[in-house]
Amino acid sequence: MAGGGQTAILRGQLIAPPDADDIVSKQDTHFFNVFSMVIGLLVAVAIALFALARIVASQTQDKEVLEDASYVKNVEQRISPFAKEAVAGQDNTALAIKPDAAASAQAGAGTAEMPKTGEALFQQTCSACHGAGIAGAPKAGDKAAWGPRIAKGMPTLYDHAEKGFQGSAGVMPAKGGRTDAPDDLVKQAVDYMVGMAK
Numbered sequence: 001m002a003g004g005g006q007t008a009i010l011r012g013q014l015i016a017p018p019d020a021d022d023i024v025s026k027q028d029t030h031f032f033n034v035f036s037m038v039i040g041l042l043v044a045v046a047i048a049l050f051a052l053a054r055i056v057a058s059q060t061q062d063k064e065v066l067e068d069a070s071y072v073k074n075v076e077q078r079i080s081p082f083a084k085e086a087v088a089g090q091d092n093t094a095l096a097i098k099p100d101a102a103a104s105a106q107a108g109a110g111t112a113e114m115p116k117t118g119e120a121l122f123q124q125t126c127s128a129c130h131g132a133g134i135a136g137a138p139k140a141g142d143k144a145a146w147g148p149r150i151a152k153g154m155p156t157l158y159d160h161a162e163k164g165f166q167g168s169a170g171v172m173p174a175k176g177g178r179t180d181a182p183d184d185l186v187k188q189a190v191d192y193m194v195g196m197a198k
Helices: 020-067 069-079 101-110 118-130 143-151 154-163 183-197
Strands: 008-010 013-015
Touching: 118 183, 143 154, 143 183, 154 183
Parallel strands: none
Antiparallel strands: 008 013
16 A cells, blocks of 8 residues: 555455445435335325224214204204394284293203292202301301301391391301292291201
């Protein structure tokens, strides 16, 4: 070897060093082939899953939406004309406002039947707060909590129960939140709770 050249002489033959591009290109070619195959398989699997999801959705979702009566009714209500006009001199009875039967049935079901006695009103309404002492309400039967209240007199207790009261310890809603209860029934419930505290 002379002068640090890039060629070597071996047994009388001139041998050039291997080209770096030849070595790297074989490894790179193999890598790119494998990588391309993996990416291609992943894309094919993704397309197959997407197609399967579309097929399943088209066979189940549309049928369920179209067969659901409440959905169809809601859509019909939304796309119906907003306003209807009454024309003078013609029969406009079809334009009369009609209560929704389902809404009135639900509203009627939400209101509990009016109790007949003060004890029943206590069980149905008053015990919600006075049973556990919620919102500063004195617990039913707690003599220490009811003592100062009873000392103010029954007219005061009746007034607070009927009209509501906000004291330092808590809040009493009018008629315990059951505003449709008659005053006499509320007084009976107060008498029942006072009797429990004596």
